[in-house]
Amino acid sequence: MDKREEYVEQLKAAQDWDVFLKKHSGLPGRRGNLELAQAAADAGSQRQFKEWLRYDEARAPTNTPGEFVAFCGVVGYGRLLAEGETSALQLLRKWASDGRWRLREAVAMAMQRYGERDMDAMLAAAEDWARGTPLEQRAAAAAVCEPRLLGKPGHVRRVLRMLDRMTGSMARAEDRRSEEYRTLRQGLGYCWSVAIVALPDVGKPLLEKWAQNRDPDVQWVVRENLKKSRLLRMDRRWVTGLQARLAE
Secondary structure: OOOOHHHHHHHOOOOOOOHHHHHHHOOOOOOOOOHHHHHHHOOHHHHHHHHHHHOOOOOOOOOOHHHHHHHHHHHHHHHHHHHHOHHHHHHHHHHHOOOOOOHHHHHHHHHHHHHHHOOOHHHHHHHHOOOOHHHHHHHHHHHHHHHOOOOHHHHHHHHHHHHHHHHHHHHHHOOOOOOHHHHHHHHHHHHHHHHHOOHHHHHHHHHHHHHOOHHHHHHHHHHHHHHHHHHHHHHHHHHHHHHHHHOO
């Protein structure tokens, strides 16, 4: 029995799940208890998830145990979505714009549960989000750029097209001082590397195209991806060559 399964058993025996989740949340701290969050999503009910989402930003600010309870609720809705509760998708899109970064991460984890069950359906939803606000775009990118979901070339091509469109959207943006814009830029600063490793022959030319763009934020995104060890392991010569071109 792994840690996640142990937590499921402990939750089933707990008298008050909220108290248990808060006590073992790992917050305040640098890392929330992701194993417990997944266990709560596995074992909880829709009624519980709805109650946990009452821990909004005013009631449960960033890095508090209450924030973790809301985190579990969001991941739980990912399980419901994977099980066919399509109304959960609209709720997850709403939480993609939460002011707390952990809740936005929970949305990506929730969508990945959906992708494990039906990657084509999850990609269709993510492609819709990719036409939305910067935070919705970031949630879409974080959701689809998960190595375990990128086993089929057709799926990776769709992901790369999404990243290409989002990078173009970022390059056309006029307001670059907002936190939402910076969050999207940060996400694109690693997502490209995940997708490129999954399908190098398609991904590398796309990043090379963006390397020729002189927009400073696009340049930052390209440079950040080229720092990722996964790309160095894939093709060190290509990485160093592209870095040299950027430095010219």
